[in-house]
Amino acid sequence: MKTMLLAAVLLAAPAGAEENLTSMLSQDYLQISSNFNGSEITVFGAVENPPERSAGDIVVVVRGPDTLMTVRRKDHIAGMWINSARAKLWLPSYYFIASSEPLGAIASTDTLGRYELGLANLRADMVASDGDGAPYQAALVRAEQRAGLYRENPAGVEMQNTAFRVHVPIPAAVPRGSYNVEVYIFRDGNVVAAQSTPFYVDQAGFERRLYEFAHNKPLYYGVTTVLMGILLGWGSTFFFRRK
Amino acid sequence: MEIYLPIAQMSVHWLIILSMGFVVGFLSGVFGVGGGFLLTPVLIFYGIPPGVAVATTASQIAGVTFSGVLTHWKRDSVDFKMGAVMIASGLVGSAIGVWLFAVLRRMGQAEFAISASYVILLGAVGAIMLNESVRSFAARREGRSGYGKKPGQHHWLHGLPFKIRFRQSRLYISAIPPLVLGLFVGILSAVLGVGGAFVMVPAMIYLLRMPTNVVVGTSMLQVLFVSASSTILHAVDNFTVDVVLALVLTIGGVFGVQYGVRAGAKLRGEELRFLMALLVLAVAAGLFYQLVVRPEDVYSLTAGAP
Structure with a gap:
């Protein structure tokens, strides 16, 4: 669903306007070696031929490979805290979002939800043993934020005229696999251009x-x-x- | 400098891991036990996933124990026949334990099972040791030499069938108690990542009535084989053995043991057992506290399907 939306935007956007988005990564392959202590990659880009000489609002999302994660809830049983209920969720193992403005100021909740922008708008396939999955997903987001694997940076896009730059922090615990960097340009709350670039994280x-x-x-x-x-x-x- | 653990998939500071190995090795040198019962909780506390902590500690124990077995073999203080009986059932126990561990992990109860078993075992063993060391302190002050039943006294265990003569231990007893003991220790080794000496040594002395001089060597022989088997089975069934973690822990451990043995030689038996009992009870109390106090977050995350 989301991929199709992205494809539709990619196809439609250049046709609809002269406006064009180019972006690239500082590296497309990240190796974890024995002294790996976290790293950083940089997303560069520029908006070509922007109308009104302003680049619009820029959102950069980095998603790691989706993995099946289990969240368990401890309950107070016989005086001890014991795992009793659980949910299994498919969610990205890494998620970083940077924007030029706080997300709420860029687009409506509906639009953000459609593109899964923001930690509150991640959609998970899940099965919860006690029915309601929402608290499990919230707990997962909390845990991943503590681990540095989920992060929101509402002032993370550095702009200079129509050029932009985003530093993507890669923590030491980063999982291996195929990552995707998505760059969106919003104008008046709508996506007007988008681009997607993969990169890979692997053990050296x-x-x-x-x-x-x-x-x-x-x-x-x-x-x-x-x-x-x-x-x-x-x-x-x-x-x-x-x- | 941080090092990356390929199986735990996390970075750790090598000096911290090396010191953990050294300190636990030192304590095990002082007290003459494997130290797995300290190492596993410490690793879990540091943030190593419990599965990796248990399986990797087992490999560290095998490494640290090997030189001990050699030393005792040279001193002729290993009962190989008794060792063989307990290794046979210990290997079966370690296979059962690795299977049990995988089941518990799938149920999400591995962590609880590990902590709860530690609390019960360490609490019981610590209390017995404390009681015993305090009584022998008192006995020495009153001028008596030791306490307890005289050797050669009859016990219900001596009525069991399948009697075997263990020449080195000067025993003629049924094979059943050593078999059961070996099996139990094998399960402990696989589920808890302990060698099991802290259970086996008292059981050999008080239940099997083996002479003290062969107890440590024989239990080390059994621990060596059983923890080697636990490591290999965990590697095959659960993919939880981290060779880099094992390397650093073992280096720290083997050196710690050597210094620990030297330090231990300067302390008296009852004092040693008294300190050991306090240490064991402290670990049990710490783990119990973690079970009963409300966790910071009642939700916890595990990557992967289990």
């Missing part, structure tokens, strides 16, 4: 090989881990004997 060389080893050859991986531990334990006895 050694970490990637370990991850693949663990998942493709789990038996050898387990045995190797144990042998490594035993060798270290054995080695340390020689080290201490010499001293």
Whole structure:
């Protein structure tokens, strides 16, 4: 649904106006290496031939791969806090939105909802064990905000005439996979142009090989881990004997 | 410097992990236990997912225990026959435990089960140790030497069938108690990420009546095999063993043990057991507090399907 909308805008917008949007990323491939401590990518862009010499309102959304997440609720049972109810939700594993104005000033709630703009407007496929999924989704958003994986920055688009720039923070816990950067131009509360660019996050060389080893050859991986531990334990006895 | 854990998929500070390994290794060197029962809760507290903490601690225990087994073997203080019996049932127990862990994880109760089991086990073992060490303090002050039943006294356990002669332990007892003990410790190892020495050593002394000099070596032998098996099964069934985490923890651990053994030699037995009991009870109290106090957020998030 959303993809179709985006496609429709992409097709319709250039035809409707001379106005044109170009944007690019500082990098389209981000590698997680052993000393990865978070990073940043930059989205650059410009609005060409804007009417009224103003670029309009710009919204930049970065979405990570959708994943199935489980949110559990603890209840007070027999004096202890025990997980009792749960919901499973499909939501992006990373979500960052930056805008030139607070979202509410840019478009109506309906429009924002249609494009899933803003943490309050994410739509999830979900199953909740006690019927109402809304509190679970709100809890998930809270948890992801604490982890730095969900973020809203209502003043995150730096504008200079018709050019703009957005710094996208990538925290250390960023999940691997295919990401999508969507840039929207709003004028009078409507999307007049949009562009979508993918980028990828992956583990680099050694970490990637370990991850693949663990998942493709789990038996050898387990045995190797144990042998490594035993060798270290054995080695340390020689080290201490010499001293 | 931060290091990235490929299986836990998170960054941690290597110095913190190394110190955790060292401190726990040191304590286990001082007290002569594996230290898994401290390491797993500490890792979970630091933010490592419980599944990864349990499985990875098991591999650390195997590494730290190996040199201990070698030392005891040289001193001829390992009962290999008793060890073999308990390893056989321990391996079965560790397979049951890994399966049980996967079931609990799917139900969303793994965390609760781990914490609750820790509270019960550590609370019980800590209380017994505290009681015992206080009584032997008192006994020494009154000039008596120790307390308890005399060896050779009969016990209902001695009436069980399938008797085996364990020459090294100078015992002729039924194979059932060691088998059950091994099985139980195997399950503990897989579900809680502990070696189980803190349960096994008292049980060997007070239930099986093994001579104290072979108890530690034999329990280490069993712990070595069972935690190796738990690690491998967790790696195969749950993909939760993080080799980078294991590496740093083990390096810290093996050095900690060496210094701990030296420090432990300077302390007296009852004092050691008294301090150990306090430590065990403190961990139990901390975990119990987390269970009963209202959590900051009653909702919690787990990535993935389980």
